[in-house]
Amino acid sequence: MxxxxxxxxxxxxxxxxxxxxxxxxxxxxxxxxxxxxxxxxxxxxxxxxxxxxxxxxxxxxxxxxxxxxxxxxxxxxxxxxxxxxxxxxxxxxxxxxxxxxxxxxxxxxxxxxxxxxxxxxxxxxxxxxxxxxxxxxLPLIGRSPAMQGVYRVIARVVSNDLTVLVSGESGTGKELVARAIHDLGARRAAPFVALNMAAIPRELIEAELFGHERGAFTGAAARVAGKFEQAAGGTLFLDEIGDMPMDAQTRLLRVLQSGEFTTVGGSRTIRANVRIVAATNKDLAAQVTSGGFREDLFYRLNVVPIALPALRERRQDIALLARHFLDRAADDGLPHKRIDDSVVALLEAHSWPGNVRELENLMRRLAALSRDEWIGREEISAMLGRGVSGSPAPSAGIKAAVLARLAEIDSERAGALDDGTVYDRIIAEVERPLIVAMLERHGGNQLRAARAMGINRNTLRKRLDDLSIATSDARRPPRDVDPN
The missing domain is CATH 3.40.50.2300 (Response regulator)
Structure with missing residues (x-):
């Protein structure tokens, strides 16, 4: 009692x-x-x-x-x-x-x-x-009960150095949670360093984490500090931790247990003075069961779990988020746009598979492309790929974009749609940004990008040449602004 x-x-x-x-x-x-x-x-x-x-x-x-x-x-x-x-x-x-x-x-x-x-x-x-x-x-927006629970956990961990594991679907804001924990804690004056495990070739992850000495491997022309050293005194954010290879998991576990590490090819022991915040969009417990993730490392990381809700689970936050993103777009120099309650209802009815990131991208796109100050339902419907009635039409957005591009080509030159080149022209215009985006997503690694797209690496190389995609495009580093 x-x-x-x-x-x-x-x-x-x-x-x-x-x-x-x-x-x-x-x-x-x-x-x-x-x-x-x-x-x-x-x-x-x-x-x-x-x-x-x-x-x-x-x-x-x-x-x-x-x-x-x-x-x-x-x-x-x-x-x-x-x-x-x-x-x-x-x-x-x-x-x-x-x-x-x-x-x-x-x-x-x-x-x-x-x-x-x-x-x-x-x-x-x-x-x-x-x-x-x-x-x-502060970086997190939302007043729903689901987000209130997240806020309460964040508020309780900012005053200590406990390891935090943030889980949630892609686009829910996992990096924003990590940054909030850092920015509000005692380590906020020191660096916040992020490393996306999914964007680093498996053979380079240990060197990225712990650094390497000159001559440690082919191409290692000088000593390079790893993320643990770069984040000294601050916070190390390990994104997509579920993609970490098993041998690197073992080394990370030893660091978490001992608080010490050595560089690749080095012998000097270095003290690890960082707070660890990890994130995943996978079920790590299921990966432990299947043998894909070390159980002891999982428990070391899962000291304070924070589960971020999907946007469809916090629909009452959508209006607040949408207006916030429109305001932020205006701060960045885009025209200031507004939405009324009928548009909010349409946004709330969407499933948002890309979560908050998808909503932010939509608002920025509307801020840039909408002609009127008040954004209409028809514009939202077209960009979401849904009819005004709300019935699903997944390809409607792509169809509308293609039709708009065909109209542009037709206006450029009479007969341009009938000269036998329009198919190759449209396909190339779609294929180029797709390939560049996938290369960016995988840190310029052509093999990983080819696998993700379901094509042969040689095919990808040929398309890089055919589409005149520069080497700099193919090697562009992954974006760290992804709020995964």
Missing amino acids: TASGRILVVDDDAAIRTVVSEALRRKGHDVVTAASLGEMRGMLAKGLPDVLVTDVVLPDGDGLDMVPQILAEHPALPIIVLSARNTLSTAVRATEAGAFDYLPKPFDLDVLAQAVAGGLARARRVGATVAEAVDDT
């Missing part, structure tokens, strides 16, 4: 005070209430409660501003913060202020009861308050 306690509930909404009080009394707690900071101070002066539950926005001030003052006088008092300002910034502010827990409104009464029980079960360990103020320009 959960131990009962004396709980002080502070909220200026009488209905919330009543509902919360009744729920906690049913759990056996003695509940007193206050409607303002002034009343709360009076209650605290009369006698210390076992747990304080307080709203942020109160008639006479900010409840979060009071948390450090209260803890300075009563460091063992667990304080649970409630807030309708349910952003990552609020969650982090609450944690940095020393709050025991943070719950976004609307909250589940059972979750609140569990938080109160946790506060009663153990004394709150007071942590140092981060002096630098946290602004609202």
Whole structure:
């Protein structure tokens, strides 16, 4: 049976005070209430409660501003913060202020009861308050319950160096989570270094991670520091960790166990002073079962798991995200565009297989190409490849693009569509960006790009020559802005 306690509930909404009080009394707690900071101070002066539950926005001030003052006088008092300002910034502010827990409104009464029980079960360990103020320009956007859970975990790990494993589909924002953990933590003044395992040839991964000495292998003309050294004092983000080859997994495990490593071809032991955040869009537990991933490494990485929801699982965030991306496009110099509720409904009905990245790309494309300030349903439908009715038509977007290009060719020269060259011309125009994009995706590795496209490497080489794709295009490094 959960131990009962004396709980002080502070909220200026009488209905919330009543509902919360009744729920906690049913759990056996003695509940007193206050409607303002002034009343709360009076209650605290009369006698210390076992747990304080307080709203942020109160008639006479900010409840979060009071948390450090209260803890300075009563460091063992667990304080649970409630807030309708349910952003990552609020969650982090609450944690940095020393709050025991943070719950976004609307909250589940059972979750609140569990938080109160946790506060009663153990004394709150007071942590140092981060002096630098946290602004609202944080990289993660969304107020859905699914994202609130993510914010709460991030807020709890920024003050320590625990290893974090971020999982989620491609495009959900895994690198943004890693950057938020770094930027809000004690290591934020040091480097944030990212390495995408899927974009590095398997034989070079160990050299990329740990560095190499001169002469360690053919082409190693000088000593090169690896990602562990480059990220010294900061955060090392290992993206697509599920694509890491087994021999490199073994070396990474040894580093995580010992905190030390040596360069490829070297003998000097180097101390690994980094925080590890890993990410995957695969089921690592299933890979462990199938023998594709080391079980001991999985447990070393999965100390704090963060599962990012797909965009279709947080549809209430779509309008906020879409408008945010339009605003950001305008900040980058594109025309400022707007969307109304009918367009939002169409966006919310889409399945978003590419998740947040797909939505961002769509908004930037619309900002660049839409003629009117207000984006219409027809434009959205055409770019999403769906009819206005919402019925699926996966190839509609490609069809519309081809028809538009045919119209351009026809306008350039009379009879151009009947001169026997249009097929080769359209295919080449589609094939070229496809090949360049796949080479970029695979870091210029022609073999991996060819395999991904399902063609022979020699065929790819021939198409590179036929389409006059420069060597620089073929060797372009992978993009690190991918929010995977």
